[in-house]
Amino acid sequence: MTDLKERVIAPAPPVPQTPARNVTRSLAKHTGLILLALIMLYPVIWMVVSSLRPNDEIFRSPGIVLDSLQTGNYGEGWNALSAPFSHFLINSAIVVLGCIIGNLVSCSMAAYAFARLEFTGKKLWFAIMLGTIMLPIHVIIVPQYILFSQLGWINTFLPLIVPKLLATDAFFVFLMVQFIRGLPRELDEAARIDGAGHPRIFLQVILPLMLPALATTTIFTFIWTWNDFFSQLIYLTDPEMYTVPVALRSFVDATVATSWGSMFAMSVVSLLPIFLAFLIGQRYLIKGIATTGIK
Amino acid sequence: MSAIGELRRLKTTTRKKDNRAAFFFLLPWFAGLIVITAGPVAASFVLGFTDYNLIQPPEFSGLENFQRMISDERLHQALAVTFKYVFISVPLQLVAALGLAMLLDRGLRGLAFYRSAFYLPSLLGSSVAIAVLWRQIFGADGLVNQALSLVGIDGRSWISDPSTALSTLIVLNVWTFGAPMVIFLAGLRQIPAMYYEAASVDGAGRWTQFRKITVPLLSPIIFFNLVLQIIHAFQSFTQAFVVSGGTGGPSDSTLFYTLYLYQRGFHNFDMGYASALAWLLLIIIAGFTAINFWAAKRWVFYDD
Structure with missing residues (x-):
């Protein structure tokens, strides 16, 4: 009962x-x-x-x-190529740093315009911007290569960094637009009443508030650029200019099946920065892909 | 002056001001659009109708490049390999992603740990280092065969056998299911728990709940992942390049479309043909994306 x-x-x-x-x-x-x-x-x-x-x-x-x-594999692998592996690590670091700065500056500027300004043809420009997210790099690589080779930029880091200074990673423009749209407009308006123009609103109101979006951009740019192989393979043919992925690949071709130990050692070295970025920035990575669906 | 007139004047002046500011803020993006993205898209369309080797100026050749495509057997092989890769690896990858996301959903203990563990491969997967590793583990004396020999199976060299080489790359793509899984997890969290509760009160089993609640409510995200991963898979390059040593071999069995384009353009410096190939890729990807959007009307469910 x-x-x-x-x-x-x-x-x-x-x-x-x-x-x-x-x-x-x-x-x-x-x-x-x-x-x-x-x-x-x-x-x-x-x-x-x-x-x-x-x-x-x-x-x-x-x-x-x-x-x-x-x-022993690490010592052997480190010195197996024409330059010590640190040389390639530094090259990759330069490219990565340039790309991060480029993306942060140019994408945040474009995002501010799309999220906060009224201008002629805004919807059309926004649609074009979204369209370029889906554009495969292979479609533009040939004319790009011709252009950069006429500028004498082959075997420099410029073909890798300059496009980022021009907001061509539209992914991040979109990510930042979404973020800025979520910020209360009252803040801009208050600043405007106090006499601030758009550059000041952007620099002193919006940018400090969008730090999480900037962090997500930094960490994704870091990982993508560090891993990027296609464009680095095409633009960097001089071993002096090799970045880590291109150096690693030349290592594979030079030492096939003879010295896996040192190849593995350098592979581990090349993955270590990605792993560290993952540990440090996990929160931003997960949030970044959950909101925009990027990889 | 009426207040309305005043307001209107005010509005047009602020609008003008905005235009100038917008131009300033968008200047880098505009420059990029002209020089780096849209400009080259147009340029490669024009180059597609020329014969160009970087040394002599481009020479107009009409439809020659496109006629050449029809009889180019390596191109046909590249298309077959790429289609096979895309249409086998993407569904497998998404099924794995959705399955794991559902297992991890709803306050599972240790969720953060599992999510990280399954997500990590998708960050590493596109690197040269992992491609190097793949070359070893699927080689004749590689890790896979060592493991198989423990249970008495004699493996073969998966990488150098034309009938299995592509499968190793498909496995690699499925291995990176973590990124779509995280997107699914975010989507699953949006489905109100009360729907499931109501359904189980009404006696609906797990399978019915999956079909009648999870799939319809998650369909926009399934669609999104599908579109994204198909576009992504069509562009795969690094893995095939490193595993095959840049050849697309054995017997062109891993000749991805992008790899073939690279060979034509940057080995043979056949820039006209490579441009035509690039445009064909753009049309194929745009075509499949359009088909996806068209089909989506039939199965994607939007709540609003």
Whole structure:
């Protein structure tokens, strides 16, 4: 009787299952998920471990337990190409830094215009801007290459950085427009009443408020530019100017199947900045893709 | 002067002012549009009708490049490889993304950890380093075959066998399902829990709930992911380039469209033909995007 009464009075449990079954189910789910995550990340973990193994062992040890720690691959890989690997890391860093500054300045300016200003043909220009997001780089690479080679820019970093100074990464313009639209207009209006013009409203009101969008842009530009291979392969043919991906690729072609250890070592070095960016900027990355769907 | 006239005058002056400010703020973007994006799109259209090798000035050749496409067997191979890659890897990738997103939804403990673990590969996936790794693990003595030999299976060299080389690249693309998964997760969070509660009170099972609630309410996001990933997959380059050593081999089995375009343009400096190829790619991608938007009317459900 009391049993029945209690059941009537107590709110119905959300899931009609016994606790024991619930625990088993969630345990099974977590086991499955952890197993899957492990399988997915296993190749990468294995590469890191293999880079610390002697060369001949790489092809015999599918496991990830190290018998001994060998850092020789790193020294060997670092000096395997015409210049020490640090040279390519610095080249990549220069390109990345240039692209980040370019995107931050030019995209935020364009975004301010699209989000806050009224001007002739705004809808059309906005549609064109959205259209360029979907434009494959392969469609424009040939004329671009011709232009840059006539300017004498081949084997310089200019073809990689200058487009970013001209707001061609429309993704980020869109991301910032969305962000600025979410900021209260009263702030601009208050500044305008106080006599501020658009440059001042942009610099002193909007920019400080859009730091999260700028952070997202920074971190995505960093990762994309660091990974970018196609345009760097095309514009940088002089080993002196190689960035990390192009250097790594020339390494692969030069040492096929002879020295996987040092190749793995340099691959790990090249992935490390991405991994760090991921650890530091995870919050912005997740938010960035969730709101705009970028990769 | 009426107040309305005054207001109107005020409005036109502020509008004028805005125009000038807008021009200033958009100046870099306008310059980029002319020189870096729209200009080159138009230029490559014109170049598509020429014969141009960078050294001699372009020579008008009419429809020659397009006639050449019809008989170019490597182009046909490149199209076949690319279509196969896009239409196998994108659905698999999205199914994996949606499946995992649903498993991770609704306050699962450790969500942040799992999300990070599954998302990480999509950041690494487009790098040369991962392509290098793929070349090893699917090689004759690679990690996959080492694992298979533990259970007594003799593997082959997946990378150098024309019948399996493309599959290794498909696996690589599916491996990067983390990015669409995060988008799905954000979408699932928008579906009110009460819909599911009401449905289960009415006796709807999990499968019915999935079909009648999750799919319709998530359909704009499924559509968005589909469009984006198809466009993205058509442009894949790095993995095929590194894994095949720039050749698209073995036997052109990994000759992605972009790889073929690269070879024609930047190895043979056949810039006219490469431009025509670029335009064909643009038309194909635009065509599939248009088909997607057209089909979307039938299955994408917009609440508002």
